[in-house]
Amino acid sequence: MMWLAGKSMTARxxxxxxxxxxxxxxxxxxxxxxxxxxxxxxxxxxxPAAIHYHFPGxxxxxxxxxxxxRDRLKNAxxxxxxxxxxxxxxxxxxxxxxxxxxxxxxxxxxVGISAIEVEGIPHAMQIQVRLLIKEMLNAMVQILAxxxxxxxxxxxxRAEERATLLLAALGGALQLQRLTGMSQLETVxxxxxxxxxxxxx
Amino acid sequence: MMWLAGKSMTARxxxxxxxxxxxxxxxxxxxxxxxxxxxxxxxxxxxPAAIHYHFPGxxxxxxxxxxxxRDRLKNAxxxxxxxxxxxxxxxxxxxxxxxxxxxxxxxxxxVGISAIEVEGIPHAMQIQVRLLIKEMLNAMVQILAxxxxxxxxxxxxRAEERATLLLAALGGALQLQRLTGMSQLETVxxxxxxxxxxxxx
DNA sequence: GAATTATTTTACTTGCAAGTAAGTAATTTA
DNA sequence: TAAATTACTTACTTGCAAGTAAAATAATTC
Numbered sequence: 001m002m003w004l005a006g007k008s009m010t011a012r013x014x015x016x017x018x019x020x021x022x023x024x025x026x027x028x029x030x031x032x033x034x035x036x037x038x039x040x041x042x043x044x045x046x047x048p049a050a051i052h053y054h055f056p057g058x059x060x061x062x063x064x065x066x067x068x069x070r071d072r073l074k075n076a077x078x079x080x081x082x083x084x085x086x087x088x089x090x091x092x093x094x095x096x097x098x099x100x101x102x103x104x105x106x107x108x109x110x111v112g113i114s115a116i117e118v119e120g121i122p123h124a125m126q127i128q129v130r131l132l133i134k135e136m137l138n139a140m141v142q143i144l145a146x147x148x149x150x151x152x153x154x155x156x157x158r159a160e161e162r163a164t165l166l167l168a169a170l171g172g173a174l175q176l177q178r179l180t181g182m183s184q185l186e187t188v189x190x191x192x193x194x195x196x197x198x199x200x201x
Numbered sequence: 202m203m204w205l206a207g208k209s210m211t212a213r214x215x216x217x218x219x220x221x222x223x224x225x226x227x228x229x230x231x232x233x234x235x236x237x238x239x240x241x242x243x244x245x246x247x248x249p250a251a252i253h254y255h256f257p258g259x260x261x262x263x264x265x266x267x268x269x270x271r272d273r274l275k276n277a278x279x280x281x282x283x284x285x286x287x288x289x290x291x292x293x294x295x296x297x298x299x300x301x302x303x304x305x306x307x308x309x310x311x312v313g314i315s316a317i318e319v320e321g322i323p324h325a326m327q328i329q330v331r332l333l334i335k336e337m338l339n340a341m342v343q344i345l346a347x348x349x350x351x352x353x354x355x356x357x358x359r360a361e362e363r364a365t366l367l368l369a370a371l372g373g374a375l376q377l378q379r380l381t382g383m384s385q386l387e388t389v390x391x392x393x394x395x396x397x398x399x400x401x402x
Numbered sequence: 403g404a405a406t407t408a409t410t411t412t413a414c415t416t417g418c419a420a421g422t423a424a425g426t427a428a429t430t431t432a
Numbered sequence: 433t434a435a436a437t438t439a440c441t442t443a444c445t446t447g448c449a450a451g452t453a454a455a456a457t458a459a460t461t462c
Binding site: 029030031033034111112113114115116117118119120129130133134137156157160161162164165167168169170171172173174175176178179180184187188190191192194195 | 373
């Protein structure tokens with residue numbers, strides 16, 4: 001089962017959810033300003049104004065979208081905690097999350113998109129995005145720090161700094177990959193993994 | 202003197218150049234779709250239609266913008282070659298390039314922006330962006346490979362892969378930094394530098 | 403200094419995205 | 433079963449960004 005990948009399995013035929021699903025996909029593919037209500041309404045077989053019924057404005061749609069991403073992260077972390085998932089496995093799940101992005105129309109992650117558009121998105125959405133990124137960073141720091149304590153990872157310096165490197169490199173790799181069509185994500189994952197598993201003493 | 206940083210020192214009072222300068226700044230701050238002709242015309246004290254005289258369409262403006270970035274990279278590399286700049290110094294210049302982006306309104310680099318907007322920018326501009334990124338990657342590979350041969354850098358694996366990691370991490374760090382307001386770029390630079398200077402045998 | 407060329411403005415058109423208001427059909431609830 | 437609620441549609445308005453054509457102004461050249 002895919003980690004933070006989205007799409008609940010219960011086919012609820014719920015327009016609101018379908019709007020959110022499509023908006024999320026388009027957001028990852030084109031950014032917040034890159035899709036319109038018509039882009040969502042069309043494929044769903046409804047009129048653009050129908051979107052306004054579920055989300056009064058695009059801002060609400062954007063916020064709901066990021067909140068759902070945050071929810072998924074929270075749930076995934078709760079799942080890891082309750083199942084005592086080994087740290088390397090948690091890290092691998094994180095890599096899989098980026099792989100999933102890469103496979104779906106070569107999407108890039110929300111952090112990258114939001115960084116580009118940050119001046120152009122509604123303020124309340126900016127706040128959500130900053131929370132998301134903070135939570136992702138925290139999660140990564142935890143995995144690395146605890147994993148090192150457990151003897152699973154080996155690296156020098158503070159976990160915060162290594163976590164920053166990981167998040168930056170993974171996000172950047174998705175973007176390189178989208179532009180070049182090459183498999184930079186796997187390259188970067190391999191480099192990062194090597195840096196964590198092979199101790200440099 | 203700043204490496205690929207832009208802005209010629211000769212104050213030529215040339216509208217075309219000023220348009221290009223402002224467009225580049227806005228592009229780095231908000232992306233291609235994030236600025237309009239009015240955003241450029243206003244500060245320049247000119248009407249939007251004047252831009253069309255110099256650049257018939259936004260597409261031409263976008264292409265000229267990326268071509269100029271490519272030119273600067275080419276010139277910088279030529280300068281390094283003719284001055285036999287040491288490889289660590291070249292790498293440092295590259296870091297400075299990203300630092301410059303970070304300092305100027307927390308801009309992000311063209312690669313990141315283009316990756317997000319790639320579906321929404323004109324095709325001819327996509328081609329330019331792909332050339333730019335290819336040239337940056339090539340440059341990075343050369344610096345790392347030659348620098349390792351010269352004994353300046355120490356790392357395992359292929360230079361191509363390490364170069365990919367560097368470009369991905371630097372671009373990603375700029376984006377993290379813009380969103381969090383923290384100094385992720387320096388963190389990532391330090392991590393990357395450590396990985397190149399301290400051999401892991 | 404007249405003619406030419408370069409640059410810019412004025413005054414449009416087109417198109418699209420967001421949002422609104424009123425209305426309708428189907429479903430639920432009292 | 434009448435009233436209310438849900439989930440829409442139709443038909444608009446507003447605003448902005450891009451682009452165009454023609455006229456006006458400034459700079460050059462002959």
